[in-house]
Amino acid sequence: MGILNYPNGYKQKNNLLKKTSTTNFGKRGMNFEEAINQSNAYYLTHNMCVIHKKPTPIQIVKVDYPKRSMAKISEAYFKQASTTDYNGVYKGKYLDFEAKETRQKTSFPFRNFHKHQLLHMEQALTHGGIVFTLLFFSSLNRVFYYPAENLLQQVHTANRKSLKLSKIEQEGIEITVKIAPTIPYLEAVDQFLQQHNSLI
């Protein structure tokens, strides 16, 4: 895992610090990531699944001890994550997903997905995980569950640099935003499993 450089690292990680600068999700004063975290917290509290966001990977270089009682990290760098951001367990099954957003209105750029994330999705699928992406079209205020199977196929075979919205509408499952959980993605997971004749 290498240390991130500008422009990707800069832009991406800067958002973590200045959340208000990202797209306001559903006009509720939270961005897409916060909406997912809220949904995960809701699901956890209501005993429906256990999904957590993984911490951002950091390379720690120097730690000071301004007081004996506290460790202060005074030099560290962002690292490239080697997996997707979210995983956990639902009905005994392994769930794994990545959340991405775009301001585009007709397609979702593949460049949003990093190589290592795609590789991880492929590996998790191989071992029977339920792997997907939550795609947020911020200009349209629409959210989709899009299976990793389809994403990988598109990335590997499509002769384009983005995923058409029409394709996502056709192969994905649109998620209607609610009060709580804000993004009820488990409903889409259930629908996906039904469609694929799972034993759940």
Added chain:
Amino acid sequence: MGILNYPNGYKQKNNLLKKTSTTNFGKRGMNFEEAINQSNAYYLTHNMCVIHKKPTPIQIVKVDYPKRSMAKISEAYFKQASTTDYNGVYKGKYLDFEAKETRQKTSFPFRNFHKHQLLHMEQALTHGGIVFTLLFFSSLNRVFYYPAENLLQQVHTANRKSLKLSKIEQEGIEITVKIAPTIPYLEAVDQFLQQHNSLI
């Protein structure tokens, strides 16, 4: 999740930076955590499961840009993790575990397990995950797979502050250290699943 203070945070996190200061595992120049990471890497490479260690959670306070091309974190603090350290997928099932070590020779102190980790284990079990701990007795150079079910029962009911080695020998599965993977914990998982009449 609060910021960690001395002594737990200091000692625990300091180990992350000075890995050589921790117990040498199996006299191979790696500590217990490194041995587990090596095992995970082996399993991933050999397409046997997808298990990753979660990054250490950090609260970032200040980021500088010494060059336009690089983001440097200049103030950050360790946070308490809200889950166990390791999770992933094996044969479609959700695997979740925590690795702990002790220098004690006859019992494993419960204080090694934080409240939030025990709660997370309970939650993951509820949803059908395979949840366990890898316990390393460094003075004895012995490693055990110990199911979270048993650990939680012991923590909640035992009238002691530690888990007897004899109990671990009786209810756990001893893992014989190998060259690669160093800690073949999947063998213990298989054995556990067989004992519990799982469908795998």
